[in-house]
Each structure stands twice: as C-alpha cells, then as structure tokens.
Amino acid sequence: MHGSTEAAAVDVGSLVLCPEVDPATPHRVHRRLYTDPAVFAAEMDAIFGRTWVYVGHESEIPEPGAFTSTLIGRTPVILTRTDAGEIAVLLNRCTHRAATVCQERRGQNRFFRCPYHGWSFRPDGTLVGFTYADGYDDPDVSADDFTLGRPPRVASYRGFVFASLAADGPSLTEHLGNAAAYIDLLVDLSPSGRLVVGAPGESRYSYPGNWKIQSENGVDGYHANFVHLAFLEGAAPDNKALRMFAGTSPCRSVDLGHGHALLDQRPVMADPFERRAAATPQGRAHRAALEERLGAERAREVIRTSGGLGFNLLVYPNLLFIQYHVRVVQPVAVDRTEVVLFPILFEGDGTLESDELALGLNAERLRGHEGFYGPAGGGVPGDLEMFRRVQEGLAVEQVEWLSFERGRTRESREPDGSRVGHMTDEGPQRSFYRRWLAEMAG
Amino acid sequence: MSRSLLDPTVVDLVQHEAALLDERRLEDWLALFASDGLLWVPGRAGEVDPGCHVSIIYDHLPQLRARVTRLLSGKETAQDPPSRTMRAITNLRLVSEPDPGGEVTVESVQVLYETRGVGAPLLVLPARVTHRLRPAADGPRPEWAIVSKRIDLLEVERHFDNLAFLL
Known part of the structure; x- marks a missing residue:
C-alpha cells in the first residue's frame, strides 16, 4: 500500500487550495486528504518519513x-x-x-x-x-x-x-521554532523542574477516521461550545469556560509557523490561575518552589500559564500538549487512527517537602485529566463522535471540499512570523495545511 | 474467603444497580451510593495506586453527580443518541466477611453490552466488578449503600472508542 510510486501519483497541489499560492482561491482542503489510501501512503513517506x-x-x-x-x-x-x-x-x-x-x-x-x-x-x-x-x-x-x-x-x-527517518533536514530546534517557548512554559511548571511521563500510564482511544481530524481538532477553538456544551456548563458556575470559546472571547488562536499552532486561553484564565496559586497551602508551596528556582518574574509567568491549562499546543504533524498531557496521534490507515494521551506528572527533588508537593499536585492532575480527556471523560467521547461523523460525511463524493476560511481576513501578523486570530478562527488549521502542502509537494 | 451462599440482599443490590443503569435511571442509581462513595475504573490490571497512575474513571460522589447531570442534560453529544445497554451478571461471590462495621466486599463478573442508534456495532465489555457495601439505614434500597464500585475491564489496555456510557 505504501510506496513512492503511489506517492508520486498524488497531485497534492490540486488537493489544498491556499490563497497564498493562488490569491483567487479560498482556503480549502479536498476530501481525498481524508479518504484516499494513496494520499495516506504518500503522507507516510513525505511527512512521517522525513519530519521530526x-x-x-x-x-x-x-x-x-x-x-x-x-x-x-x-x-x-x-x-x-x-x-x-x-x-x-x-x-x-x-x-x-x-x-x-x-x-x-x-x-x-x-x-x-x-x-x-x-x-x-x-x-x-x-x-x-x-x-x-x-x-x-x-x-x-x-x-x-x-x-x-x-x-x-x-x-x-x-x-x-x-x-x-531522514538523514537531512532542519534541526529539531529549527523545526520546533515558536512552539519551543510553550514547551518551556509547560516544563517549567514542575516545582523541581522534573517531569514524569510514562510511569503514570496513558489513556488510549481510537476512531474510524483520518489522523488529521485529530490534529485539526486539538487546536480548534470553534467546536468547544458546541461539542462540549454539557461539560462546560457544568464545569464552572460563572461560565468562565464557556466565555473562553464564545464569539466574544478575548482568547486567541495562533498560527506559530512551521505547521505548529496554539490556542491561548490565558486572557481569560491567567488571573484565576494566579489567584488559585495564592489561595491554598499547596498553591503557595508550588509558587514558592518556582520562585526559588526561576525567579519571581518567570515564576509568575509560568503560574499564569499553568502549562497546558493555559494553552493547547499542536506540534506538527501529530503531537499535542493539552491540559496535563502530551498526546500522540497515530495514523493506522486512511480511515483509522489511534491516539495515546500520556499524563505529565511532576517528580519531587527527593526531599520530603518537594515529594509531598509533587504527590498532591499529581493527584489533582490525574483527576483533572480523567475528568475530560479519558475515553469515558467529559470531553473526548464527544470529539470521537464528531470524528466518526466527519469520516462518515466524507463518503459524499459530490461535495469535494472542506472549508478552513474562518477569520482569514481578520488575522494579524506578529514580528516573529506568527499569525494571531480569534479563539474560534481556523488559523491553526491553515497553518497545518500550509506545512502539509509544502512537505507533500516535496 | 468466598462463600457460595450469598446474603440475598447483597445479590439483590448488585442486580438492582445493574438494572437501574440499563434502564438509564441514573438519579436513582446515584442514590445507591454512600456519601463517600466512589466509582473507579482503573487504567490497568491489578491497579493499587490511583494517586500515581491514570484511571479511566475515578469519580467520588460529587464528580459522579456532575457526570450524571451531563449525561442526562440532553446536550451531551457523545450520548446523542443515548446508549442502550445490558449487563449480564455472573460468578457473584463474597470476597470479604463483614468487617466490624458490617461492610462487605462482593465480586462479580459482568458483561456489558452496548449499542446506540441504528446499526452501531455492538460493543462487548467483559469486566470484573467489585462492590464494597456498607449496611445502610435508609435510602431506596435500605439494606446496603455502595462505598465503592470498581470495574476492572478485561481489555483495559485496548484503544477504546466513545465510553461515555460507562458507569
């Protein structure tokens, strides 16, 4: 099924419409990206065979x-x-x-x-x-x-x-580009600076759909108030969660370049994060440990982000950092995907105080993770339901295109090359498919 | 430790609990739990440390209540249409004699069948289910309150699809 002969047969230029390539077109992606085994085989070579x-x-x-x-x-x-x-x-x-x-x-x-x-x-x-x-x-x-x-x-x-799998190409640091700073924020949140992944286990799910649907969805701020309405309504009495994803939200979506993307929840959440860190003995111990290790200014920034609580980060092509976990999207076939979510826990520095702090924070992280992101959580099952329906709808051959145009004319360019849009805009997906097109076109 | 002759009220509680879930009477189901009650679906076989290892569900009563509210809200996309389930219960046995407070632990093998809408594939989830029960003075089933229900899925390592219905 895989092989460069088939890969060569895929004319990718005709499958992604991109106004930067042709100003006359809207931003659209052809259904064959999700349904054609030849496209899938080409992706395994041109993307997973080359990139980090x-x-x-x-x-x-x-x-x-x-x-x-x-x-x-x-x-x-x-x-x-x-x-x-x-x-x-x-x-x-x-x-x-x-x-x-x-x-x-x-x-x-x-x-x-x-x-x-x-x-x-x-x-x-x-x-x-x-x-x-x-x-x-x-x-x-x-x-x-x-x-x-x-x-x-x-x-x-x-x-x-x-x-x-390729001998040549950009270095990992070059590949990560603007995404690296968010990984820094996430790692720095550990009181000791040390993380534990793997030993806490993982949540696993699969769905009958293409892998890119999950990569798109992980940085999609548009769906939350629809798919996760029941959860978000129950999550916070002041509807803070709903406000984050509303049309009037001050939160942002960011195309970080290189196909990476971010949903930035901090405009709504940073103040509550900081208040929460001041409100409990555990929160204060956490802040004190960070201040000692990072200095007051950086500690404050780290707490106001609270790692993946403050953002959703997509590292192209198949890696997500969300809430308390790192998520790997594993393509199985053109219409079958497996996903593994590894909770990221903290490790103490070996002193009783530090180990106890890590233990307390870790229990909170695990319960928070399971509540939304497990296969029986409050969020993931709804997404899986949408993924299945997207793949089902893609069987309609008569309608060829998926639209990623939301917010295209209102996004702004930043000095670091990133593009900032509204939380509910589709800039993250445009970023992904620009990179996809560049890699697939070789 | 296991006894072949179980207190009929224990058997009745386990079967009644399953029937409430299958009939989707989730408010009535919640009422079976003690105020410190726990629903636990471990993330791996033989789990002993939910504080350091991820579970599929680890809900005390407040989280369980929020879960039920969400499932019954009519807005839960993962349950539109809602699941239809059947729980077959077998191999019921007492695994601990009553402790000084009268609490007992009872284990069963349960096979949970689930489907939704029209034409959705039938999901079969075999599990070992462990109930910790406390003698209760009041409540809809006065004999026992559920202190904890632990569901050890036989296929715990697999990649699951939508398990929103799992309780």
Whole structure:
C-alpha cells in the first residue's frame, strides 16, 4: 500500500487550495486528504518519513535497558537507554528475518531478544551473537553486520525525544521554532523542574477516521461550545469556560509557523490561575518552589500559564500538549487512527517537602485529566463522535471540499512570523495545511 | 474467603444497580451510593495506586453527580443518541466477611453490552466488578449503600472508542 510510486501519483497541489499560492482561491482542503489510501501512503513517506516525530520522554527510560516501543508513522521503533547511558532509538525489526524484537509497550530488560530464532540485541542495538553459531561459518558474515537499525537523527528538547527517518533536514530546534517557548512554559511548571511521563500510564482511544481530524481538532477553538456544551456548563458556575470559546472571547488562536499552532486561553484564565496559586497551602508551596528556582518574574509567568491549562499546543504533524498531557496521534490507515494521551506528572527533588508537593499536585492532575480527556471523560467521547461523523460525511463524493476560511481576513501578523486570530478562527488549521502542502509537494 | 451462599440482599443490590443503569435511571442509581462513595475504573490490571497512575474513571460522589447531570442534560453529544445497554451478571461471590462495621466486599463478573442508534456495532465489555457495601439505614434500597464500585475491564489496555456510557 505504501510506496513512492503511489506517492508520486498524488497531485497534492490540486488537493489544498491556499490563497497564498493562488490569491483567487479560498482556503480549502479536498476530501481525498481524508479518504484516499494513496494520499495516506504518500503522507507516510513525505511527512512521517522525513519530519521530526515524537517518540517518548526521557523519564520513560531512566536506566540502561529501560524501553518504550512506539511508531514513527508505520515504522515500529524502540526508545531505550544504552549500557553507556545514552538515549537510543532502534528500528524494531530483527536484522535476521524481520520479526519485531520488542512487543511490550514499556519495560526494562538487558537484551531485546527476537523470539523467532533467539537473536539477542543489546540496548545499543548490537547483536550479542548468533544462536547455534557454528552454522554461521562464512568468514564474511559477522555478528557486527546485524546491528539493529536506527533512525538517522534523534534529538530531544527539554526531555521530549524526537526522531527523524531522514538523514537531512532542519534541526529539531529549527523545526520546533515558536512552539519551543510553550514547551518551556509547560516544563517549567514542575516545582523541581522534573517531569514524569510514562510511569503514570496513558489513556488510549481510537476512531474510524483520518489522523488529521485529530490534529485539526486539538487546536480548534470553534467546536468547544458546541461539542462540549454539557461539560462546560457544568464545569464552572460563572461560565468562565464557556466565555473562553464564545464569539466574544478575548482568547486567541495562533498560527506559530512551521505547521505548529496554539490556542491561548490565558486572557481569560491567567488571573484565576494566579489567584488559585495564592489561595491554598499547596498553591503557595508550588509558587514558592518556582520562585526559588526561576525567579519571581518567570515564576509568575509560568503560574499564569499553568502549562497546558493555559494553552493547547499542536506540534506538527501529530503531537499535542493539552491540559496535563502530551498526546500522540497515530495514523493506522486512511480511515483509522489511534491516539495515546500520556499524563505529565511532576517528580519531587527527593526531599520530603518537594515529594509531598509533587504527590498532591499529581493527584489533582490525574483527576483533572480523567475528568475530560479519558475515553469515558467529559470531553473526548464527544470529539470521537464528531470524528466518526466527519469520516462518515466524507463518503459524499459530490461535495469535494472542506472549508478552513474562518477569520482569514481578520488575522494579524506578529514580528516573529506568527499569525494571531480569534479563539474560534481556523488559523491553526491553515497553518497545518500550509506545512502539509509544502512537505507533500516535496 | 468466598462463600457460595450469598446474603440475598447483597445479590439483590448488585442486580438492582445493574438494572437501574440499563434502564438509564441514573438519579436513582446515584442514590445507591454512600456519601463517600466512589466509582473507579482503573487504567490497568491489578491497579493499587490511583494517586500515581491514570484511571479511566475515578469519580467520588460529587464528580459522579456532575457526570450524571451531563449525561442526562440532553446536550451531551457523545450520548446523542443515548446508549442502550445490558449487563449480564455472573460468578457473584463474597470476597470479604463483614468487617466490624458490617461492610462487605462482593465480586462479580459482568458483561456489558452496548449499542446506540441504528446499526452501531455492538460493543462487548467483559469486566470484573467489585462492590464494597456498607449496611445502610435508609435510602431506596435500605439494606446496603455502595462505598465503592470498581470495574476492572478485561481489555483495559485496548484503544477504546466513545465510553461515555460507562458507569
């Protein structure tokens, strides 16, 4: 199904209408982006085969031999730590006859042992030796030739590890661009500066629809007051939540460039965040820890953002930071997507005071996460319902285009190149599809 | 510890609870819970530490009340149309003798069948359900109040679709 022959057959220029390419057109995306297996195959090559893709967090692999398994597009990989303590990303494919060498999602072991013929690989990917080695009597065949493959590039930013299947391209820092500052805000919220991802588990869901529907939705401020009305009405007695997503909201959507995007809830939420931090012993301890580590000014900014409570961040193409979690959108097929949400918890610095603070904040974070973002939460099921309906509606061949025009003429350009629009505008999606078009057109 | 002969009022409580859910009488269902009652659907098998590991649902009575209000509001997109469910209950057994306060723990295997609207696929969710029950003086089912209901889904590791109906 995948392959460059099919990829070449997709004329992407005819599938995304973009006024910056042709001023005569509105901003529209063709239904084939969500329904055509050839487009999906081309995406796996041109996007997931090239760009930086998130593979896990450093806290998931604290010790040599600790590992998690994941996918880059459709390519199974293992994130692990070598005996020398270095981060390694390995292709999860036995160099002998192709079986995956790791089936578990997470664990700790000394070797990845292929169960088919017993080949064992060290965490750095080197083959320990052939089983029944006397059968490998050709002097030109050596165990050294069978080291597990690796993606050519691996880099991490503030503990979040990314890999690229392409040898060349922009650095991770260049790729993240304006998105990096929001990852900083999120990481800095930890009282100790340390995060824990993976050990707290994950929420998982899937839906019968294309992966891009979830990437679009994660930074869509337009749907909340419709899809999540029942939850938002119950969430806050003063309807603060509803105000955030109303047509009159002071909140913003931001096209950060490079396909990344942001919903910025701070114009409504920053003051309440700051008041809440002052109102309880736990909040005050949190603020004091941040002030000591970051200084008063930065601590205030960090608290007024409260990480993903203050924003939704899309890191192109398939990574979201929302509320208390990091979310990975995993394409399975053109009309099937799996999504994994990893709650991000805090780790104390080992002192009783710091560990207790982390424990208290973590319980709050977990309950807050489950309340909205689990498969039985107050928010995600409604979104899943919409995703299913979008894919169902896409079966109508007679109507070819999806519209992303909302707020196009009222967005403003910032000095850093970002474009700012109203909370409910579709600038984030335009950002995504501009980048999509550039990558797919090669 | 397990006994084959269960107090019939315990059996009745577990079956009555399931019937209220299947009939979508959620306000009546809420009334079965003690004021410190908990509904817990762990996020992994054998979970012992919901403070450090994510659950699917971890609702004490106030959150549970908000959940029911939302589900019955007529505005919940995830329940439009609402789910139709059947809970089949089997292997009911007492797993702890009454403690000094008279509380007992009872376990059952429940298979939850769910569908919605017309033509939605049938979802089958087998689970081990653990009820912690406290003798209650009043309430619609006077014999017992639910201190906690824990639902351990057999397929807890899978990628779920819309589970808004799960209670």
